[in-house]
Amino acid sequence: MKVAIVHEWITVVAGSESCFKVFTEIYPEADIFVLVSDEKSVNALGINPKRVKNSFIQKLPKAKxxxxxxxxxxxxxxxxxxxxxxxxxISSSHAVAKGVIVNANQTHICYIYSPIRYAWDLYHQYLKEAGLKTGFKGFLAKSVLHYIRRWDLGTSNRVDEFIPISKYIEKRVWRTYRRESYKVIYPPVSVEEFTFNEKKDDFYLAASRLVPYKKIDLIAETFTRLPEKTLIIIGDGPEMDKIKKKSGPNIQIMGYQKFEVLKDFMQRAKAFIFAAEEDFGIIPIEAQACGTPVIAFGKGGSLETVKGKFVNEFINNDDTGVYFDNQSPASLMAAIEYFEKCNSVFDPVKIREFALTFGKDIFEKNIKETFTEIIEKHKK
Structure with missing residues (x-):
């Protein structure tokens, strides 16, 4: 059986690349097709560069x-x-990888991270943040995204089976393409790299790239209103100045830190704060792998990656966190206060056990079994 693996680009090593890497390991003889790649990222993934075939975009100016x-x-x-x-x-897709041209004698499995977010769900937010709501450039951007939406919808039938990364994305696949998914398989998380620690210190932790949708500014604003509580923020990005302006003296912004420093703070934090609406959300699982509970926005992937309850719902020691119901300081404050009332109920051992269900070995087993099932189903 000849296998092709299609991924959008190999220019960074992020969440989707951890899944893509597993696919290349399951099928070590497969050819790999990407729009663009750079040698450093390919080597970081442990992939032989000879396996990688780039599109013509690779040769365009500054494409890497x-x-x-x-x-x-x-x-x-x-x-x-x-x-x-x-x-x-096998397409590993969060943009256009699923749109490769196939024929009736082939089986096409798409492991999908999301339909193209800036063309669908984040369309208006993308235009606003890029300053493209009006003017000629705005007209061009809207025209391009309109074309991409039509193309994206039209190419959904080139996929035999969709495997989404979460139930949240499964709903979006249905809403966008009107396609039923074969099965949800959660991405792998390197939980084994995050060491368990039962003893917690008296501070809260937020860690993320400082970009708008991560809502770190919301977390900073909330803790500024809670001067008796300590917040540590780890991360860097374009929102740094905005977050500093919203931060009181009880908030320490550490900027980018090496992995060992991040892990140390994750292990010792009273709770990890997560305010983004994510498709999945890896970092709350990493915190839970340390035995640390999570206070998370109760929408999107957090409802699957944190086993939590909303404010005033009954919490038991199988739970791993608390949800807040909207992205506002008042809602987050209520969740923090409720967490402190219930903190003694959380069991660090059970929190870690939950995180371990997202390990790489489980992902690899599920993917292998599911690919085999689909191949058998679609045999001609």
């Missing part, structure tokens, strides 16, 4: 660093890959 500038070309570029000699095609 500014690949997103070529967004209008993505649909055309992904369709130029000739995959006609392959029996199985």
């Amino acid at each position: 660093k500014k690949w997103k500038s070529y967004l209008p070309l993505f649909p055309y570029a992904i369709e130029q890959f000739d995959l006609s000699k392959y029996d199985l095609i």
